[in-house]
Amino acid sequence: MPAPTSPSSKRNPSPPKVTPEKSETLKQLRANVGQLSTSTMRKLEQSLPWYSRLSADERSALGMVAQNGIAAFVTWYERPSSPSWILTDVFGTAPTELTRSISLQKALQLIRIVVEVVEDQVPVIAPEADQPSLREAVLRYSREVAFAAADVYARAAESRGSWDTRLEALIVDAILRGENTDALRSRIAALGWKAQERFTVMVGNSPSEPSASYVSELRRMAGRYAEDALVGIQGDRLILILGGVQDRESAYVKLSEMFAPGPVVYGPEASSLLEASGSAQSAFAGLTAARAWPSAPRPVAADDLLPERVISGDDAARRSLVKNIYRPLLAASNGLVETLGTYLELGHSLEATARELFVHANTVRYRLKRVCDVTGWDPLLPREAFVLQAALVVGRLSAPPKAATERQASRNQA
Known part of the structure; x- marks a missing residue:
């Protein structure tokens, strides 16, 4: 009865047998790593217009990724293993720089160029008997690298999303607190x-x-x-x-x-x-x-x-009523404050207001229309009349006592 196979033996299979053809191919791969890297960089410049527009540092970072990918392929071809190492062996410390320099689409274009360069060299590197297996290995390896690149970009996007959320919260809090600093301007700019x-x-x-x-x-x-x-x-x-x-x-x-x-x-x-x-x-x-x-x-x-x-105690609202309603009414003169006050005190009655002020009802209508023109609030509408009445109350309270007394005396004389 055969011995049971343990889970660990399934996860870590024994290395495949190395044939003479594969041994020769590995030897040629190691000898041509430099040539493959040089050919890759040359083809990147010829085939990808956006590559030449990158800065020197960005081209260097991408070139390092391409060279690491070719060198790592040799190790992978000798013994295919879990793709988890690709993130460190191929991309190394480049993920942050990579995601800032180019999009995922461009990163996949770069991987395609690397694969094409290696495939073009298959007849030169491998014996004829080993060429099909080498081409298959290149395709499998490129798939693993493509998935690893997608994982790099996904993690970078999650990291940026978390950072943007924290940055947004800081900006909202600063605006609510009335902060006006260079740091806030910088954060706003960083958020785009x-x-x-x-x-x-x-x-x-x-x-x-x-x-x-x-x-x-x-x-x-x-x-x-x-x-x-x-x-x-x-x-x-x-x-x-x-x-x-x-x-x-x-x-x-x-x-x-x-x-x-x-x-x-x-x-x-x-x-x-x-x-x-x-x-x-x-x-x-x-x-x-x-x-x-x-x-x-x-x-x-x-x-x-x-x-x-x-x-409710909002001083900004009090100042707004005084500035935008009460003072414009005083400046307009023509008895607008007195007419509005009387109209509100007498239950919004035009006739009663006219009698109290000894003027015609049409004069009251005209003055109330002038109140609406000056303030933007219509005293003939109950809700807006309430706003105007509040403005009169806070305006009178904010006026110097002497001025208020003089206005009352003038009204009594009229």
């Missing part, structure tokens, strides 16, 4: 950011357990509406930084569908990515205050939540 204008930050709730496919899908959708996008997930918050947004209204509505249930707020546009921190701060302040407006649209602009943000 292309957009130069129209930067906006959207924030909302993130899924409880976001998957890699979810983030990828969000990036793809953002790419349909913006030139560039950064995605950040911080706890239960999802941050989306967009650059070069086209068709903003449609973009915000479609992208809001990718957020988890709850309010979604987008900040005002920033002129550069480094200034997007202001948009992010407004968006986060709006997200905090959004629950005070249950019927708010989804998504909602942070500037549409100015009253709620002021009440």
